[in-house]
Amino acid sequence: MGVDLERNHLARYPFLQESQTFARDSTDSIETFLESEIGKIVLPHAVARAKAALFSDPRDQDKDESEPPFKVSIFSYVIARILVSCTKDRMMADRLARYEAARAAAALQREDPAIRAHVAQSLGIDLDARTIPVTTYVELVARLRDDHWRLVNREVREGMVAVGTSEMAELLRERIRVVVGQNLPLDVPASLCDTLKPYTDELAAALREKTLEEFGEVDETSFPPCIAALITAVTAGTNLTHMGRFALTAFLHNIGLSTEQIAEVFQRAPDFDLSMTMYQVEHISGRSGTEYTPPSCATMRTYGICVHKNALCELVSHPLSYYRRKKQQQENQKKK
Numbered sequence: 001m002g003v004d005l006e007r008n009h010l011a012r013y014p015f016l017q018e019s020q021t022f023a024r025d026s027t028d029s030i031e032t033f034l035e036s037e038i039g040k041i042v043l044p045h046a047v048a049r050a051k052a053a054l055f056s057d058p059r060d061q062d063k064d065e066s067e068p069p070f071k072v073s074i075f076s077y078v079i080a081r082i083l084v085s086c087t088k089d090r091m092m093a094d095r096l097a098r099y100e101a102a103r104a105a106a107a108l109q110r111e112d113p114a115i116r117a118h119v120a121q122s123l124g125i126d127l128d129a130r131t132i133p134v135t136t137y138v139e140l141v142a143r144l145r146d147d148h149w150r151l152v153n154r155e156v157r158e159g160m161v162a163v164g165t166s167e168m169a170e171l172l173r174e175r176i177r178v179v180v181g182q183n184l185p186l187d188v189p190a191s192l193c194d195t196l197k198p199y200t201d202e203l204a205a206a207l208r209e210k211t212l213e214e215f216g217e218v219d220e221t222s223f224p225p226c227i228a229a230l231i232t233a234v235t236a237g238t239n240l241t242h243m244g245r246f247a248l249t250a251f252l253h254n255i256g257l258s259t260e261q262i263a264e265v266f267q268r269a270p271d272f273d274l275s276m277t278m279y280q281v282e283h284i285s286g287r288s289g290t291e292y293t294p295p296s297c298a299t300m301r302t303y304g305i306c307v308h309k310n311a312l313c314e315l316v317s318h319p320l321s322y323y324r325r326k327k328q329q330q331e332n333q334k335k336k
């Protein structure tokens, strides 16, 4: 079924091919665009968009009646991706992708069914289908952590996985997240990042603020036993497995330690090699586009690095949740 997208659709779903083609055809280069009148209007919108990915609920953003003109909307998406890429922080990129996906998913719920179907089909999803080929399904749920997405928990018949209507909408949101996050961080020329530095510095400061808001000051006494054990192992000079090193680095990165501070943790190891450690830490914390999120407790168990479990462990499914809860407990105790 042919559907003609209007300009407001392009603005609402800027990750679509049609929207990207419009953006490409509208300017010679990003540098020229940023110097133009419209470019100067777009830049603050792009910064606001990237910051909104950190601080606001995308469903509320989408309800905002005062949507900017469609060209500003499309280009703020393009420039926000560039800004986030210049921060070279995978966490920032991931939050932008999640924000854009949630925002688009909220808009799609209120969308005309033909447009909704068109957007979904453009991303390879048939919203009316009740089954999906196993290979497609596995690809779609690759980053979804809830147990009910695991193939072993699904009804599979003749190579097809049964999927409910609301699950299909969730899979569409996940697909949008993957499309928006594709190639992020982008390989942006250094000269362009230099031009945008005041804005990327603003974003980096906003990310630090957000991390502080979420986790507060770093408190080593609240670390989960698995992470404490990994630090003990590093200090004792034990070579960590790849997963152990990844889990420790990603955990520390997520609670707000800088690359240098993480390197200091590894510095406790007798065979410490600064350049190698900095390379690995930067690699894991996102400069290469590697996934930054620490593994869940289930994954930690699979790799044999869930150790010294205690009572609080029974109440959480992620080391970061443990840390958050433990900190809260300690703060409550101090208040008493």
Ligand code: SF4
Pocket (backbone or CB within 6 Å): 224, 225, 226, 227, 296, 297, 298, 300, 301, 305, 306, 307, 308, 309, 310, 313, 314, 316, 317, 318, 319, 322
């Ligand atoms: S249950 Fe989770 S938080 Fe507790 S030790 Fe295992 S992996 Fe760490």
